[in-house]
Amino acid sequence: MSYILNIETATKNCSVALAKEGKTILCKEIAEEGYSHAERLHVFIEEIISEAGINMKDLEAVAVSQGPGSYTGLRIGVSAAKGLCYALNIPLIAIDTLQALASKVSVTDGFIVPMIDARRMEVYSAVFSASLEKKREVLAEIITENSFEEVQETVYFVGDCNEKCKDVLTKENFVFLDDIKYPSANEMSTLSFDKYKKSDTVDVAYFEPYYLKDFLIVSSKK
Secondary structure, three states, rough: EEEEEEOOOOOOOEEEEEOOOOOOEEEEEEEOOOHHHHHHHHHHHHHHHHOOOHHHEEEEEEEEEOOOOHHHHHHHHHHHHHHHHHHHHHOOOOOOHHHHHOOOOOOOOOEEEEEEEOOOOEEEEEEEEEEOOOEEEEEEOOOOOOOOOOOOEEEEEOOOOOOHHOOOOOOEEEEOOOOOOOOOOOHHHHHHHHHHHOOOOOOOOOOOOOOOOOOOOOOOOO
């Protein structure tokens, strides 16, 4: 049996799922206004392994959300995933955060646009078909009234940016799915198993999260 541990910490949702043969068997997650990843992540991992009645050595791989997203959240998730892979000598699988978010949508037409908040009117976004084929790569973009204006098909927006974008993106073919706010490790299960079967893994030593924008440290003016 192929057990894969999936870790998602790119947003406010601290999420861990254990999958067997690509199917989620246990998932624990919590989304709080203040990030609780440092406190919750390892607790969730230990609880899931215990409740599943398996040992860490039964894991075949660890999958982690690669970003884009919160700098701190991604660092915590990737550090935990690397530590497990080193200790257990198992492969590390990187999953596109926006693809995992888009995977929560079930539609038969149009396009899916997952968005993650990047402050003000800027978002991290990508475009997927209804069958989850990536149609446009990930971008950090500023949302204006002209964004996606060339698309005539229905566009389904998901993520934690819906509220701030609704007043700007007002075309009749724009649909906001407000109940889908954060990516989850639950949707990573199928994605990570597909990569595992193809041996599509990353180098544990050198892998870095996909921040998309440089992390800037601003010096105090005092």
